Amino acid sequence: MTTQPAPAAADGRKTPEPVPALALRGAGLGFGDRTLWSGLDLTVHPGEFIAVLGPNGSGKSSLLKVLLGLQPLSHGEAEVTGRAVRTGNDRVGYIPQQKMIDPGTTVRGRDLVGFGLDGHRFGVGLRGRRRRREKVDAALAEVGAGAYADRPMGVLSGGEQQRLRVAQALCGDPAVLLCDEPLLSLDLANQQTVARLIDHRRHEAGTAVLFVTHEVNPILPMVDRVLYIVDGRFAVGTPDEVLTTEVLTDLYRTPVDVLRVHGRVIVVGATDAPLDPHCQASPMAPDGRPGADADGPAAAGRTAALR
Numbered sequence: 001m002t003t004q005p006a007p008a009a010a011d012g013r014k015t016p017e018p019v020p021a022l023a024l025r026g027a028g029l030g031f032g033d034r035t036l037w038s039g040l041d042l043t044v045h046p047g048e049f050i051a052v053l054g055p056n057g058s059g060k061s062s063l064l065k066v067l068l069g070l071q072p073l074s075h076g077e078a079e080v081t082g083r084a085v086r087t088g089n090d091r092v093g094y095i096p097q098q099k100m101i102d103p104g105t106t107v108r109g110r111d112l113v114g115f116g117l118d119g120h121r122f123g124v125g126l127r128g129r130r131r132r133r134e135k136v137d138a139a140l141a142e143v144g145a146g147a148y149a150d151r152p153m154g155v156l157s158g159g160e161q162q163r164l165r166v167a168q169a170l171c172g173d174p175a176v177l178l179c180d181e182p183l184l185s186l187d188l189a190n191q192q193t194v195a196r197l198i199d200h201r202r203h204e205a206g207t208a209v210l211f212v213t214h215e216v217n218p219i220l221p222m223v224d225r226v227l228y229i230v231d232g233r234f235a236v237g238t239p240d241e242v243l244t245t246e247v248l249t250d251l252y253r254t255p256v257d258v259l260r261v262h263g264r265v266i267v268v269g270a271t272d273a274p275l276d277p278h279c280q281a282s283p284m285a286p287d288g289r290p291g292a293d294a295d296g297p298a299a300a301g302r303t304a305a306l307r
């Protein structure tokens with residue numbers, strides 16, 4: 001048997017490394033005396049799905065703002081597709097939290113999705129307009145929103161509005177999709193729909209996904225790696241590496257138990273850990289008020305879950 005050297009090795013050249021979708025090097029962010037996180041090195045490859053977890057105020061949204069070019073780092077570097085972050089980068093798509101749009105809003109879903117193409121150049125005249133319309137139609141079809149795309153946004157349900165936000169973010173074919181708690185306040189069925197749409201796109205188009213969430217369980221099967229930030233400390237790794245009693249106890253600096261129940265991750269005992277609204281052991285505030293909210297001080301010491 002003869003062996004031939006690989007062509008790339010024959011002339012001594014190496015195959016170039018693929019450009020990462022996202023890269024953070026020695027990244028740190030602080031406000032005043034407070035450091036949210038520092039020394040963050042993270043390279044995200046095309047098609048990777050990263051869940052960003054951590055209690056409120058740990059700096060998850062701020063990380064997305066950095067990558068959107070809206071918030072300068074205190075230290076280090078942040079790049080999208082090999083270039084320094086900047087605002088208005090059409091390689092970056094963004095899906096915000098679900099929040100209901102004012103019922104009086106007359107902007108149509110189709111218009112909202114079209115805003116996702118602002119900054120893209122399709123040329124002038126009829127041909128440019130046609131290409132733009134085709135892009136919008138394709139994005140609407142991808143999320144199954146064609147039937148209500150011409151209705152005013154204000155009359156649509158929360159799930160329908162959120163599908164349109166997904167379509168808007170995907171419309172410009174971003175290399176990177178930044179999602180800031182996009183499932184919040186959606187029912188389980190809509191959570192799954194939105195999560196699957198995002199998962200489908202990253203498989204089809206190699207879009208890298210950074211997905212901030214309080215609820216890891218709806219996306220757990222999709223997650224390649226987790227970035228878990230707590231009070232300035234963080235851990236990066238696969239869900240099995242990071243979502244463990246040992247790692248979270250270390251991050252929270254308090255005893256935490258991570259349970260796996262029917263494939264779901266349940267975190268017990270973390271101070272201000274994300275709360276599973278479907279799994280509240282006793283959602284009582286310290287003063288006995290029921291219905292403590294996930295942002296409030298009542299989170300300390302409770303049973304919490306990452307869904």
Ligand SMILES: Nc1ncnc2c1ncn2[C@@H]1O[C@H](COP(=O)(O)OP(=O)(O)O)[C@@H](O)[C@H]1O
Nearest residue numbers: 031032036054055056057058059060061062063
């Ligand atoms: N521009 C800013 N100036 C000062 N503090 C800020 C600014 N932006 C965010 N913060 C603070 O940084 C912390 C982290 O915020 P955020 O990134 O929104 O957290 P998370 O999304 O994890 O809940 C919060 O305490 C917030 O008040």
Ligand SMILES: [Mg+2]
Nearest residue numbers: 060061062180
């Ligand atoms: Mg946030």
